[in-house]
Each structure stands twice: as structure tokens, then as C-alpha cells.
Amino acid sequence: MSTNNVMENVKLTAKDFATNQDVRWCPGCGDYSILAQVQRVSPDLGIPKEKFVWVSGIGCSSRFPYYMNTYGFHSIHGRAPAIATGVKLANPDLSVWVAAGDGDLLSIGGNHFIHACRRNIDMKVILFNNRIYGLTKGQYSPTSEKGKKTKSSPFGSIDFPFLPVNMAVASGATFVARSMDRDPKHLQAMMLRAAAHHGLAFIEVYQNCNIFNDGAYEPLTDKETKADNVVVLEHGKPLIFGKNNDKGIRMDGMNPILVDLSSGEYSVNDLWVHDEFDENPGRSFVLAHFSDLKNFPTPVGVFRQIQKSTYDGDLFAQLDEVTKLKGKGDLAKLFRQGNTWEVA
Amino acid sequence: MAKDFEVQVLEDVTIRFAGDSGDGMQLTGSQFSNTTALFGNDLSTLPDYPAEIRAPAGTLYGVSGFQLHFSSLNIQTPGDSPDVLVAMNPAALKVNLKDLKPGATIIVNENAFDQKNLKLAHYESNPLEDESLDGFNVIMVPLSKQTAAALEGLQLSVKDIERTKNFFALGLMYWFFDRPLEPTLAWIEQKFKKKPIYLEANQKALTAGYYYGENTEIFTTRYHVKPAKLVKGSYRSISGNEAVALGFVSASVKAGIPLFLGSYPITPASEILHELSNFKNFGVKTFQAEDEIAGIASAIGASFAGNLAVTTTSGPGLALKSEAIGLAVMTELPLVIVDVQRGGPSTGLPTKTEQSDLLQAMYGRNGESPVPIVAASTPSDCFDMAFEACRIAVKYMTPVFLLSEGYLANGSEPWKIPDVDALPDIPVHYWKDKETYQIYARDENLSRPWAIPGTPELEHRIGGLEKAHIYGTVSYVPENHELMVRMRDAKVKKIQDEIPDLEVTGDEDADLLVAAWGGTFGSVSEAVGNLRKKGLKIAQVHFKYLNPFPKNSKAVLSKYKQILVPERNLGQLSKMIKSEFLLDVIEFNKIQGSPFKSSEIETKIISLLGGENVN
Numbered sequence: 001m002s003t004n005n006v007m008e009n010v011k012l013t014a015k016d017f018a019t020n021q022d023v024r025w026c027p028g029c030g031d032y033s034i035l036a037q038v039q040r041v042s043p044d045l046g047i048p049k050e051k052f053v054w055v056s057g058i059g060c061s062s063r064f065p066y067y068m069n070t071y072g073f074h075s076i077h078g079r080a081p082a083i084a085t086g087v088k089l090a091n092p093d094l095s096v097w098v099a100a101g102d103g104d105l106l107s108i109g110g111n112h113f114i115h116a117c118r119r120n121i122d123m124k125v126i127l128f129n130n131r132i133y134g135l136t137k138g139q140y141s142p143t144s145e146k147g148k149k150t151k152s153s154p155f156g157s158i159d160f161p162f163l164p165v166n167m168a169v170a171s172g173a174t175f176v177a178r179s180m181d182r183d184p185k186h187l188q189a190m191m192l193r194a195a196a197h198h199g200l201a202f203i204e205v206y207q208n209c210n211i212f213n214d215g216a217y218e219p220l221t222d223k224e225t226k227a228d229n230v231v232v233l234e235h236g237k238p239l240i241f242g243k244n245n246d247k248g249i250r251m252d253g254m255n256p257i258l259v260d261l262s263s264g265e266y267s268v269n270d271l272w273v274h275d276e277f278d279e280n281p282g283r284s285f286v287l288a289h290f291s292d293l294k295n296f297p298t299p300v301g302v303f304r305q306i307q308k309s310t311y312d313g314d315l316f317a318q319l320d321e322v323t324k325l326k327g328k329g330d331l332a333k334l335f336r337q338g339n340t341w342e343v344a
Numbered sequence: 345m346a347k348d349f350e351v352q353v354l355e356d357v358t359i360r361f362a363g364d365s366g367d368g369m370q371l372t373g374s375q376f377s378n379t380t381a382l383f384g385n386d387l388s389t390l391p392d393y394p395a396e397i398r399a400p401a402g403t404l405y406g407v408s409g410f411q412l413h414f415s416s417l418n419i420q421t422p423g424d425s426p427d428v429l430v431a432m433n434p435a436a437l438k439v440n441l442k443d444l445k446p447g448a449t450i451i452v453n454e455n456a457f458d459q460k461n462l463k464l465a466h467y468e469s470n471p472l473e474d475e476s477l478d479g480f481n482v483i484m485v486p487l488s489k490q491t492a493a494a495l496e497g498l499q500l501s502v503k504d505i506e507r508t509k510n511f512f513a514l515g516l517m518y519w520f521f522d523r524p525l526e527p528t529l530a531w532i533e534q535k536f537k538k539k540p541i542y543l544e545a546n547q548k549a550l551t552a553g554y555y556y557g558e559n560t561e562i563f564t565t566r567y568h569v570k571p572a573k574l575v576k577g578s579y580r581s582i583s584g585n586e587a588v589a590l591g592f593v594s595a596s597v598k599a600g601i602p603l604f605l606g607s608y609p610i611t612p613a614s615e616i617l618h619e620l621s622n623f624k625n626f627g628v629k630t631f632q633a634e635d636e637i638a639g640i641a642s643a644i645g646a647s648f649a650g651n652l653a654v655t656t657t658s659g660p661g662l663a664l665k666s667e668a669i670g671l672a673v674m675t676e677l678p679l680v681i682v683d684v685q686r687g688g689p690s691t692g693l694p695t696k697t698e699q700s701d702l703l704q705a706m707y708g709r710n711g712e713s714p715v716p717i718v719a720a721s722t723p724s725d726c727f728d729m730a731f732e733a734c735r736i737a738v739k740y741m742t743p744v745f746l747l748s749e750g751y752l753a754n755g756s757e758p759w760k761i762p763d764v765d766a767l768p769d770i771p772v773h774y775w776k777d778k779e780t781y782q783i784y785a786r787d788e789n790l791s792r793p794w795a796i797p798g799t800p801e802l803e804h805r806i807g808g809l810e811k812a813h814i815y816g817t818v819s820y821v822p823e824n825h826e827l828m829v830r831m832r833d834a835k836v837k838k839i840q841d842e843i844p845d846l847e848v849t850g851d852e853d854a855d856l857l858v859a860a861w862g863g864t865f866g867s868v869s870e871a872v873g874n875l876r877k878k879g880l881k882i883a884q885v886h887f888k889y890l891n892p893f894p895k896n897s898k899a900v901l902s903k904y905k906q907i908l909v910p911e912r913n914l915g916q917l918s919k920m921i922k923s924e925f926l927l928d929v930i931e932f933n934k935i936q937g938s939p940f941k942s943s944e945i946e947t948k949i950i951s952l953l954g955g956e957n958v959n
Binding site: 021048049050051052053055058065066068069070071074075079082083084085086087089091093111112318319322325326327329331332336337339340342343344 | 574635
């Protein structure tokens with residue numbers, strides 16, 4: 001294909017994916033890092049620039065498409081997955097990406113998100129999770145922790161939060177990962193993995209809102225505390241974490257148990273070995289629930305990757321199949337389907 | 345042995361089949377319609393069914409009806425009052441009796457008139473035995489028993505036998521109106537290919553019903569309605585929803601781009617989704633979305649990516665789509681939104697017809713958000729207007745409303761099959777040229793270029809934020825906003841330059857003009873026609889384009905002393921005419937979930953013209 005030749009001849013750079021628009025996020029916003037990592041990995045995906053489509057809804061992060069020099073659609077609140085679905089079904093040759101905040105994707109657009117996952121549309125959904133409503137200036141979001149004091153919850157929020165990873169897994173997403181704005185290398189690696197996945201790829205990115213929810217993820221990103229609070233998931237590797245790599249997780253049935261490797265009671269061989277490709281979603285749920293458990297680390301990395309047929313693939317296969325069966329559509333014949341009669 | 349009977353030739357007949365919603369009345373009615381269409385009559389149908397899928401048997405609210413008007417002349421409506429009622433049970437009789445013509449023929453299933461059913465229908469005494477049906481020609485048929493007798497020996501449950509009685513009734517009506525059995529026999533053959541026992545049972549019941557008419561003494565007369573003299577050509581029977589689907593496929597073929605339907609099931613629009621989902625060999629993509637909003641949102645995405653995008657719904661669904669329609673207005677993407685109107689507000693009357701979403705289509709969005717509106721006037725006109733809506737959408741890069749309604753959607757009539765080659769092409773130009781490309785540069789129609797993802801070097805961003813004139817970057821500049829608001833408005837108004845003028849039928853020099861829109865066309869035309877035959881001078885116009893109005897609208901409307909606007913709402917077109925043209929109109933409103941009877945309009949016209957004695 002000619003487009004491939006172009007790719008061989010001209011190597012694009014991150015700059016080629018930047019627009020001439022001034023980026024209007026607040027200085028210090030985590031969105032800058034996500035934008036930078038996306039622009040950095042985009043040239044490496046082997047996809048011609050004109051085949052990228054970034055779709056967003058409403059929210060701070062939904063400004064994202066304006067800053068990507070690709071095709072882009074800044075739509076209405078919550079509807080990005082549905083619009084992106086239409087784009088992909090119109091032209092499956094496109095590489096379709098959704099940028100969405102936690103309010104956009106999980107609250108007003110929650111229905112579209114779970115159904116996009118369920119159908120396994122071949123698109124990438126990046127959740128910018130800052131656990132707050134930023135653009136409306138600081139109300140609690142569906143991922144805010146219970147008890148959070150915000151402008152709309154002065155006495156503390158009484159809402160339980162969603163675990164986005166669990167929503168994605170439960171809804172049938174075939175690639176589910178988590179990363180953080182302050183870990184550029186890891187974020188890039190997750191982006192590359194998501195891009196390479198055929199099917200719906202979901203990445204939850206912990207993103208700091210330094211205006212309305214500053215420090216929400218500090219224990220996970222601060223150099224001093226990070227190692228004790230984060231466990232990096234890697235396929236085939238045991239769940240080890242801690243400053244001195246001295247803590248681990250083992251499984252007792254479906255119950256995760258925190259163990260101390262320095263005591264001599266347990267060794268690395270006793271630990272839970274992560275399997276990204278486990279068809280059974282059970283362990284992904286257990287992993288995601290670590291955040292509800294005292295002293296447990298927060299997992300980042302690929303929770304799950306499985307292979308399933310995509311909706312777009314099946315749609316076009318069905319079009320071909322029926323066309324083969326019935327022959328290419330003929331309007332004159334279609335008009336005369338069923339009983340007709342002649343008036344002389 | 346055939347007995348002697350009289351054959352009476354009639355010009356037209358209105359028949360209504362009525363029974364429990366589980367009695368198969370819609371099927372019976374549509375089979376009778378198809379056979380009648382094949383026979384060559386002009387016809388118009390009015391299915392009328394409850395919102396409950398299977399309401400409790402025997403109850404008044406569970407009654408389902410199917411009315412059919414067929415004629416040897418051209419007809420416009422499904423008929424005001426039935427000449428014949430087929431009532432499968434007491435409830436069906438009770439619900440429909442008030443609608444019948446004086447002296448109408450009533451064919452009842454006498455076996456269903458037992459104590460239980462009489463009680464369910466709130467009958468104090470059996471109407472077949474008291475005087476309540478005096479003045480009608482009542483024919484009592486032991487439908488259930490006869491059906492059972494006909495199916496004796498077949499391994500069928502009592503329930504299954506009972507279920508076949510509609511075919512017995514249908515066969516009897518075929519005899520009564522001198523129609524052939526073959527089309528329905530063939531249909532049964534096809535439908536029950538895989539269930540030979542039902543195939544045999546239904547065919548037997550149908551045939552038995554026919555010969556019951558032929559051989560019993562109950563019937564002394566049968567009726568013959570000669571084929572109508574329709575315009576020369578090939579015909580088929582078509583419902584409004586089928587016609588919309590065919591209109592869309594045709595537009596896709598003539599535009600040379602794939603059709604994408606994003607839709608969520610809703611009564612009475614779902615059949616468009618069903619129909620289009622069959623047309624995969626035309627490259628038609630149907631996406632049954634998770635909700636109404638995703639239906640339209642996916643269509644907008646598909647439009648952005650270059651498909652001919654449509655979404656279908658009914659009133660409540662349209663309300664949910666409002667915000668997204670605004671997005672399509674802002675991003676200036678082609679999109680057709682079909683609203684098959686039903687009784688509202690809220691859930692309203694899901695299965696009943698109404699034309700009360702005109703103002704919702706016109707104004708139901710935030711901001712200044714103009715959208716062209718076209719409305720179909722008959723079931724077959726749904727084809728033309730669906731095609732036209734696509735043409736306007738693509739040419740002007742805009743969402744377009746197609747207003748239909750339950751009555752047109754489910755009703756059917758003969759459709760003169762168009763010549764495919766005679767359908768106009770819909771030119772589509774995806775922008776390719778980098779040098780001349782600007783996202784919101786406008787052509788002579790004020791429409792912006794359609795540059796689709798995948799086109800090298802035309803990468804751009806669109807969205808719901810206001811965009812700079814020509815360049816399409818986000819702009820909050822006050823003057824730019826006003827310019828863009830006016831530009832979008834001017835673009836929609838510009839469509840006026842090419843849509844057909846309002847056409848006056850009837851007496852140009854009349855004192856009274858009847859102005860209507862949408863599905864009232866049939867009743868108004870019939871009423872005006874009837875009264876003109878009687879010597880009254882009346883003119884008629886019908887609005888198929890409601891935004892913008894045809895260019896000559898004001899000139900035409902201003903010519904008449906009185907303008908009567910019959911509408912099945914509280915005066916929505918009236919409001920638009922008054923505000924747009926500063927003309928007074930006489931409103932005539934009916935909001936009962938059913939079409940106007942032409943007699944209702946006739947009475948109104950007569951009262952306006954001084955109540956003269958009309959003969």
C-alpha cells in the first residue's frame with residue numbers, strides 16, 4: 001500500500017503530532033505528561049498520521065484532540081466512546097483513540113464506556129483519572145474516595161467510588177492496564193502495548209490535578225513512598241514490591257495475603273505470579289481491589305490481555321458473508337422484493 | 345355444492361379486523377392488504393394496536409385492530425368508518441362498535457361470546473341476544489368450533505387450534521370479498537417451511553374459512569370491488585417504515601457511499617432498523633446502540649468518517665438526542681434524523697399516531713440551532729422524503745429531520761416502483777486538496793468541505809466549541825460567534841432556493857385554503873375532494889418542507905381570506921405560520937392518537953363556509 005511507503009520514507013517525530021494550538025491546561029497539570037508520552041510513541045506505531053482519530057468528550061482532558069495533529073473530534077460530554085465507535089465502523093482502517101476524564105467516561109458516559117468494552121470495538125480508551133471534576137472547578141467525581149470534601153461535598157462525599165479497572169474487566173475489555181502521569185517510561189510502554197492490541201484497549205492513567213485535587217496520588221509517585229505503595233505487574237513475574245523488594249503477595253484461594261519476605265517464612269517461590277493472559281477474569285478483580293485493602297500496594301501495568309473477535313471485524317465479515325450469499329445489492333431487485341403487480 | 349348468492353359490486357369498502365392482541369389481527373389485516381393490493385385495488389391501511397404485547401385475553405384494553413380501505417378508485421385514507429367489522433370476541437365488538445357505519449356488517453366469532461368474555465368486556469347481557477345490535481347486519485359464525493372441526497386429526501393442542509382461527513376468519517373474508525387464496529397460501533408455505541404441522545393447519549383453516557362462506561346458508565351476498573385504475577407501472581404494497589428504509593438505501597447507492605444507521609429500538613420506528621439490517625449486501629451498516637444517545641453519536645462519528653449517516657427514533661428518543669443534534673449542527677456534518685412521531689409527551693401513547701414533534705424538531709435544542717425539516721405525507725412518500733433528506737444533508741453539510749408518524753409508518757398503500765435510473769445522483773465530494781482546504785471555508789451553498797479521516801495532510805479537529813470562520817480553530821471572539829450563528833442560519837435558509845414551490849390544488853380562487861403537513865394529507869385531500877365535488881370552492885396546500893418553508897409560501901397563503909390548518913397537535917404549524925408570515929389562521933386540532941377522519945375535516949370546512957347546505 002502506498003501509505004506504507006510513505007512511512008518507510010519519512011520517519012515522523014513527536015513534533016509532527018503536535019499542533020500549533022497553545023496548550024491551555026493549568027501549568028503543572030498531569031495532562032501535559034500524558035500528551036507528551038502520546039506524542040512520543042505515536043511515530044513508532046507504524047500508522048500514517050492521517051489514520052489517527054482522537055475523540056474526546058467534555059472536561060479538561062477532553063481538550064486533548066486539539067493538541068494532536070491528527071484527525072480529532074472534541075464532542076459532547078460522555079459520548080466519546082459512542083462517536084469513536086461510529087468512526088471505527090465507518091472506516092475500520094483508522095486507528096481510533098478516546099481521551100476521557102473520570103467524570104466524562106465513568107459518570108455521564110458510563111453507559112457508552114461499558115458497551116464499547118462489551119463489544120470489543122478495536123479502539124484505545126485512555127482514562128485521565130484525577131478523581132475530581134476539574135473543568136467545573138472542583139466537585140467530587142465517581143472515582144473520588146468516600147468522605148472527600150469538595151465544593152459539592154463540604155461535609156464529605158457519601159458516594160462510594162468506582163474502580164475503573166474492574167468496570168473495564170467486568171464489561172469485557174480485552175486489554176486493561178493502569179499507569180501514572182509521573183512515570184513517563186511506564187506510560188509509554190503501556191501506550192505501545194495498547195496500540196499493539198487488537199480490540200478494546202483501556203488504560204487508566206492516574207493523573208494529578210494540581211489545582212483541585214493536588215497530591216491525590218502522591219504516595220504512589222513520591223520517590224520516598226512509591227516503592228512501598230506500588231507493585232508493578234509484569235507477566236510471568238511474582239508480585240514483589242517494597243523499597244528493599246522485601247514484600248510480596250501470595251494467594252490463599254482467591255484471597256490475597258501480604259507477606260514479608262525478610263522474615264524467612266516465605267520466599268519468592270510462594271508468591272502470586274502475574275499472568276496477563278489468564279482467561280479467567282477473577283484475578284484481575286482481586287488485583288484491582290488491592291486499593292481497598294489495608295497496606296496493600298496499588299498495581300500498575302497490564303492487568304489483563306485476552307484475544308476475542310472485535311465488533312468491527314465481525315461487522316465487516318458479516319457484510320462480506322451476506323454479500324457473498326445474496327450477491328451484491330441491486331436496487332431494482334430490492335424494490336421488487338415480495339409481491340408486485342403491473343397496472344397496464 | 346355451491347349455493348346461489350348475489351354478487352354486489354362496490355366502489356370501496358372499509359373493513360376492520362379486531363380481536364385480542366394475541367389473536368393475530370395485524371397479521372390477518374396485512375395478509376388481506378397484500379392480497380387486495382395484488383388484486384389491483386387502491387388501498388390504505390391503519391393498524392391500531394395496544395402498547396402491551398399480550399394484554400390479558402378478552403379485556404377491552406387488549407383489543408388490537410387493523411383497518412383497511414380498498415377501492416376501485418384512488419383513495420387517500422384508511423377510511424372513516426368501517427363497512428365491515430370482524431370481531432373475534434365481545435371486547436373487540438364493544439371497542440369498535442361506535443366507529444361503524446350505520447347498517448354495517450358485523451361478523452362475530454359467536455363461540456367467544458361466553459360468560460367469561462362477556463364479563464371481561466363489561467357486557468351486562470349478550471349483545472348477540474339483546475337488541476343492542478339492531479340496525480347492523482350481524483353474521484354469527486362459530487369460528488372457533490369450525491376451525492377445530494377443520495383441523496380434526498392434526499396433532500395440535502387446543503391452544504394451537506385456537507390460534508389458527510384468524511386464518512379461518514381471513515379465508516371467510518376472502519370469500520366474502522371475492523379475493524384469491526393463493527397469495528396467503530404461498531405466504532404460509534414460506535413462513536412455516538420448517539414447521540409442517542403449522543403449515544398444514546394454517547392452510548387448512550384458511551381454505552376451510554373460504555368454503556364455509558361458499559357452502560353455508562348464512563351468507564347470501566358477496567361483494568366485488570374491481571381493480572383501481574392506477575397510473576401505469578409496476579406496483580408493490582409498502583409501509584412508511586419500509587419506504588424510509590428503501591429511501592435510505594437508494595440514497596446510499598446514488599451517493600456512492602455506505603449507509604450507516606445508529607439506532608436504538610423504539611416504537612413505532614424500530615421497523616426501519618429491522619429493514620435496514622437486512623440490506624447488508626448493499627454495504628448497509630446497522631448499529632443497534634446501547635441507547636438513543638449512542639445511536640445518534642455513532643452516526644455522527646460515522647458521518648465524520650465519511651459514511652451516509654442516519655439515526656431513527658420517535659419523540660422520547662428525539663428528546664434524548666437533542667444535545668447531539670446540536671453537535672451535528674455545530675460541526676456541520678451530514679446526518680438524517682428520522683422521528684416517527686407518536687402520542688406524547690413523555691412515554692405518552694407509544695403505539696398511537698400524532699404529529700406533535702414539529703416544534704421539538706424546530707426548536708428543541710440549546711442555542712441557535714437551525715435544522716432543515718422535511719415531512720412525509722403518505723406511506724410511499726416516505727421513500728421520496730427519506731431520499732430528499734439525504735440529498736439535503738450531504739449537499740448542505742447539515743443534520744436534517746425527516747418527520748414521519750405512527751400512522752404513516754405502519755400504514756401501507758400501493759407504491760409505484762420507481763425506475764432506479766431515474767433517481768437522481770447525490771454528488772459527494774470528499775475534500776482532497778491540501779492547498780485550498782480550510783475546515784470552515786464555505787462554498788456557494790455556504791456548506792463547508794467534507795474532509796474525512798484517512799485523507800493525507802488534511803488532519804483537522806472539529807467539535808462542539810464555537811469555531812473560527814473559515815479556519816475552524818476554537819474561537820471565543822464575540823463577533824465571530826455572531827457571524828457563525830448567522831452563517832448556520834443563512835445556510836439552512838438557503839435551501840429555500842432549490843426546494844419546490846408550494847403547490848395549490850383545488851380552486852385557486854377559493855375563499856378558504858386548507859394548509860396541512862405530514863400525515864394529515866390523506867384526510868385533507870379526501871375531504872377537500874369530496875366537498876369540491878359537491879360544489880364548494882376550496883384550495884389546498886400541503887407542506888412537505890417545514891424548515892425552510894417553500895419560497896412562495898407567504899404569497900400563496902396571503903391570497904386566501906381564510907386559512908384552515910388541521911393538525912393533530914395543539915397548533916404547531918399554525919404557530920409557525922403565524923410567526924413567520926404574520927398571518928392569522930384557523931386552527932383545527934385533534935389529539936386522540938388517531939388520524940383525522942375526512943368527515944371531521946369536511947364538517948369543519950362546511951361550518952367555516954357559512955354552514956351552507958351542501959348537496
